[in-house]
Amino acid sequence: MEDSVNVAIRVRPSSNVFEKSIAVSVVSNNPPVLHVTNKQLYSFDNIFSDNASQKEVYDAMVKPLVKKVLGGYNCTVFAYGQTGTGKTYTIGSNPKSDSEAGFIARACDELFSNREDYRDLAVSITFYEIYNEKVLDLLSHKKGHVPVKGFKVDGLETIQVHNQKEAAQLLAVGSLNRHTGETKQNRFSSRSHAVFTLTCVVKNENHETEAKLNLVDLAGSESVRRTGTEGSQFQEGVNINKGLFYIGRVINALTTNVAHVPYRQSMITTTLQDSLSKRNFITLVACVSPDLQDVQETIQTLEFAQGTKRVKNRPEVNNVILEYKKKNPTLFERPAPSSAVKVRPTPLKRQNQSMDCPNTPSFAKTPKVNHTWTPGVQTPPTLAALSVASSLGDGTIVLSSFSPIVKKCTEAVENKIMEKFPLLMKSYAPRCSAEIDEQQFSWQRLHAEVSQIVRNEFVQLTTERSRACSSPIQCSNVAKRLEFDDDDDAFVFKVPKKPPPKVAEKKATTRRSARLSKKVSPPPPTQQPPRRQSVRLISKNRTEVSPKPRRSSSKRPPIPTPRKTPSTQDAKHAHHAHILSVLNKGNEKELQKLPSVGAKTARQIFLYRQLHGPLDDIKDLAKMQSWIGNQYQRFLRSNFLQIDD
Numbered sequence: 001m002e003d004s005v006n007v008a009i010r011v012r013p014s015s016n017v018f019e020k021s022i023a024v025s026v027v028s029n030n031p032p033v034l035h036v037t038n039k040q041l042y043s044f045d046n047i048f049s050d051n052a053s054q055k056e057v058y059d060a061m062v063k064p065l066v067k068k069v070l071g072g073y074n075c076t077v078f079a080y081g082q083t084g085t086g087k088t089y090t091i092g093s094n095p096k097s098d099s100e101a102g103f104i105a106r107a108c109d110e111l112f113s114n115r116e117d118y119r120d121l122a123v124s125i126t127f128y129e130i131y132n133e134k135v136l137d138l139l140s141h142k143k144g145h146v147p148v149k150g151f152k153v154d155g156l157e158t159i160q161v162h163n164q165k166e167a168a169q170l171l172a173v174g175s176l177n178r179h180t181g182e183t184k185q186n187r188f189s190s191r192s193h194a195v196f197t198l199t200c201v202v203k204n205e206n207h208e209t210e211a212k213l214n215l216v217d218l219a220g221s222e223s224v225r226r227t228g229t230e231g232s233q234f235q236e237g238v239n240i241n242k243g244l245f246y247i248g249r250v251i252n253a254l255t256t257n258v259a260h261v262p263y264r265q266s267m268i269t270t271t272l273q274d275s276l277s278k279r280n281f282i283t284l285v286a287c288v289s290p291d292l293q294d295v296q297e298t299i300q301t302l303e304f305a306q307g308t309k310r311v312k313n314r315p316e317v318n319n320v321i322l323e324y325k326k327k328n329p330t331l332f333e334r335p336a337p338s339s340a341v342k343v344r345p346t347p348l349k350r351q352n353q354s355m356d357c358p359n360t361p362s363f364a365k366t367p368k369v370n371h372t373w374t375p376g377v378q379t380p381p382t383l384a385a386l387s388v389a390s391s392l393g394d395g396t397i398v399l400s401s402f403s404p405i406v407k408k409c410t411e412a413v414e415n416k417i418m419e420k421f422p423l424l425m426k427s428y429a430p431r432c433s434a435e436i437d438e439q440q441f442s443w444q445r446l447h448a449e450v451s452q453i454v455r456n457e458f459v460q461l462t463t464e465r466s467r468a469c470s471s472p473i474q475c476s477n478v479a480k481r482l483e484f485d486d487d488d489d490a491f492v493f494k495v496p497k498k499p500p501p502k503v504a505e506k507k508a509t510t511r512r513s514a515r516l517s518k519k520v521s522p523p524p525p526t527q528q529p530p531r532r533q534s535v536r537l538i539s540k541n542r543t544e545v546s547p548k549p550r551r552s553s554s555k556r557p558p559i560p561t562p563r564k565t566p567s568t569q570d571a572k573h574a575h576h577a578h579i580l581s582v583l584n585k586g587n588e589k590e591l592q593k594l595p596s597v598g599a600k601t602a603r604q605i606f607l608y609r610q611l612h613g614p615l616d617d618i619k620d621l622a623k624m625q626s627w628i629g630n631q632y633q634r635f636l637r638s639n640f641l642q643i644d645d
């Protein structure tokens, strides 16, 4: 399992006795190909048939992620699908017996059995559900929902566990608290999305990593007609479908790399914003029913899974660099609070005051970093300086959202500043005494000096790197925008706000306003021919009326001249051979270059070739079952292929 986004299909055992009513079958396991009655073939990273065991699915999809989490990568596993297809069963968020242990129990088992390899491993658990767009803590005895601030669920019960048994107990308690209900399609239908999170903190000699494994049991998509829900259950269904719809939108936005990802549109995408970002490993297990009566929902699930597979992530490790702390222990010491210290806290400083060292410059106090922040340990100032505020609305850019080249530069700048910072601090050291107050300290000077270092390094590095690439970055312009933001306690790149779009002059839209407006004077009827007047009539009346000037023929788009069918026999053979080689050797993108071959047909040709080997003749393509109507003939015609029967 190499990819950062992995997608598998799990087919649930059928509830039908008759073979005729089965719509889904696994055609091949290598490559994994699924066949659905609509004649379409689907391929994913893994396909598990109805007799696949829980262990088999876990080993292929989640086991590799446990290692990644211990290595500092955030990983998220989603179970998605129609109601009653086995999502809860697969994730194991409602365990019934040991033989049915799902992902959660197995992942906990694995974490604790690997313990010896990790000298210092701390595991904690949170378990919450999203019910009717509200977050409810499944491990808390408190009533009411948990508030969400920004993208963070604020105040979840986080419980540290030391062994598999403790983890299993928490899972059992949480699953009892979860909202379930009976519908026509599932006796124990989950009425909420459940998120079970294992947070692993691993400390090594030089660094510390903190990463999360989220195991998400999404509620099933449901049609009111089929589930027969009414009243409050109907409302639950509406909210479930809303959440699932926006997960789809978020995935779509990640696939197309658009600037705005609609995380805030639903509670599930808000709370999982972290996990649904490009910095994580994502695994999707799409559960489907093999039954003919569910084929519509099955196809929808398969299409969703295919969309997810198109997301390309670049996972990053979450770590704290402790080396700096080791080298400069005095900088990170917490002095005893002194009544003589007078530092006026900025709004953000006030928030973090309890754990801040009063002598630490303000930009060093920002725990707003992607890297893990341990209370009591000050983040190296440059890391804080470069991991900038997250609010995009005010024209601030998050550095990490730049292109990879800028990201690399950022890392390099961080390293350089790390070297220079002790020197800079030394020059300030005498003035950092407890009696000094803020005015004497001159925060502005310190900010200006560090800004200058960051700017210089940034310009130098981006110039070096952009020389190597074809599209150089206007690095000096970008660097000029670097400013210290007091509100966010960080260095930010300010982006000039776009001027508001000019409001077009309002046109009179109603007849009354048109009449009232003196400026509007309708053209005399003789000057313009009636719209529907035929060309013949216009030419008849040409003497009386001057018609609207027609577009000159030179401006008309040229009429495409049809490509000629190769005339000689040799040319015809060469053309056939060329198309055949594209069909046999082309990847999906190359196949799509052929006329009448879209993304879907290209995929079908690709899968057909994988299953049956290369085509001997173009007419073998007729055997592909996924052609609809006269699509095959259209393909032949538009590719100028003459096939003798």
Ligand SMILES: Nc1ncnc2c1ncn2[C@@H]1O[C@H](COP(=O)(O)OP(=O)(O)OP(=O)(O)O)[C@@H](O)[C@H]1O
Pocket (backbone or CB within 6 Å): 011, 012, 013, 050, 081, 082, 083, 084, 085, 086, 087, 088, 089, 090, 186, 188, 189, 190, 191, 218, 219, 220, 221, 287
């Ligand atoms: N692969 C499987 N093997 C054996 N039993 C399964 C399998 N998948 C599902 N089941 C059984 O099907 C029933 C429904 O499964 P489950 O409750 O997990 O569905 P769900 O997708 O979570 O439904 P909902 O969205 O309504 O909560 C359960 O009794 C479960 O044990």
